[in-house]
Amino acid sequence: MIAVRNLTHRYGEVTAVDDVSLTVEDGSFVLLAGANGSGKTTLVRHFNGLLSPDEGAVEVNGRPVAEDVVTARTAVGMVFQDPRDGFVASTVRADVAFGPENLGLERAEIRRRVESALAAVRMADRGDARIEELSGGERERVAIAGALAMEPDHLVLDEPFTGLDWPARTAVLDRLEHLRDAGTGVVVVTHDLRDVSELADRTVVMSEGRVELDSSDPSPDRLRELGVRPPPEAGSESASEAETGTDAASRRRANERR
Numbered sequence: 460m461i462a463v464r465n466l467t468h469r470y471g472e473v474t475a476v477d478d479v480s481l482t483v484e485d486g487s488f489v490l491l492a493g494a495n496g497s498g499k500t501t502l503v504r505h506f507n508g509l510l511s512p513d514e515g516a517v518e519v520n521g522r523p524v525a526e527d528v529v530t531a532r533t534a535v536g537m538v539f540q541d542p543r544d545g546f547v548a549s550t551v552r553a554d555v556a557f558g559p560e561n562l563g564l565e566r567a568e569i570r571r572r573v574e575s576a577l578a579a580v581r582m583a584d585r586g587d588a589r590i591e592e593l594s595g596g597e598r599e600r601v602a603i604a605g606a607l608a609m610e611p612d613h614l615v616l617d618e619p620f621t622g623l624d625w626p627a628r629t630a631v632l633d634r635l636e637h638l639r640d641a642g643t644g645v646v647v648v649t650h651d652l653r654d655v656s657e658l659a660d661r662t663v664v665m666s667e668g669r670v671e672l673d674s675s676d677p678s679p680d681r682l683r684e685l686g687v688r689p690p691p692e693a694g695s696e697s698a699s700e701a702e703t704g705t706d707a708a709s710r711r712r713a714n715e716r717r
């Protein structure tokens with residue numbers, strides 16, 4: 460479990476996270492939403508000690524992150540938007556293998572994790588490609604595969620679908636759903652709920668650094684008030700939304716076609 464207690468983070472005069480308390484249970488799928496600048500990224504960077512609190516604390520699996528950053532980094536996998544500089548190897552497969560290799564795993568286990576992670580992001584046939592040859596969307600997929608291959612207890616993805624085409628989104632969402640069902644705590648940071656709302660156990664919405672809503676069934680009006688576009692209601696999906704292929708119904712159709 461990730462437990463955030465009365466966390467405050469300031470950048471100089473700006474209070475980016477303001478007295479936030481929140482838990483992410485094992486096997487739960489939490490959407491963290493909110494308008495630009497509401498504090499989402501700052502909050503999740505505390506989950507594995509990338510930032511230190513000005514006030515309050517975060518515990519992962521019962522251990523304070525501040526006291527044991529190494530354990531927190533193993534327990535909480537993070538994928539950030541625009542992972543341009545985050546690669547450590549020159550080819551896709553070597554990059555995804557880097558984390559598991561550092562865990563000291565057996566060769567066969569490393570291979571299993573890497574191939575499974577590449578399949579999950581539909582990059583199984585691109586393992587030998589050089590990172591520098593990849594498109595932005597492919598790089599995002601490699602970054603996601605790298606986090607999946609670590610098989611962390613919790614997985615945090617910050618706007619993971621921005622550059623992904625529709626088959627890749629579908630594949631990643633399927634893997635996230637499977638991981639959640641197997642006990643992983645999943646947090647997806649987003650400002651657009653259309654893709655992911657059907658998977659979410661809870662939607663947490665931040666506004667001006669504070670948690671303003673934490674609900675398993677958020678009302679569309681309240682979401683709009685907080686600057687978040689609600690998911691389309693069942694049966695009221697507009698034709699234009701269907702064409703974008705980014706909504707839940709399109710995802711279901713994609714699954715049916717596969």
Ligand SMILES: Nc1ncnc2c1ncn2[C@@H]1O[C@H](COP(=O)(O)OP(=O)(O)OP(=O)(O)O)[C@@H](O)[C@H]1O
Pocket residue numbers: 470473474475493494495496497498499500501502650
């Ligand atoms: N490194 C930084 N230095 C100074 N201020 C920052 C820094 N990072 C974020 N901020 C400020 O902190 C506040 C919260 O930003 P944060 O990126 O956490 O929000 P967010 O909800 O993730 O936004 P977005 O959806 O645009 O990514 C904003 O006012 C932002 O300008």
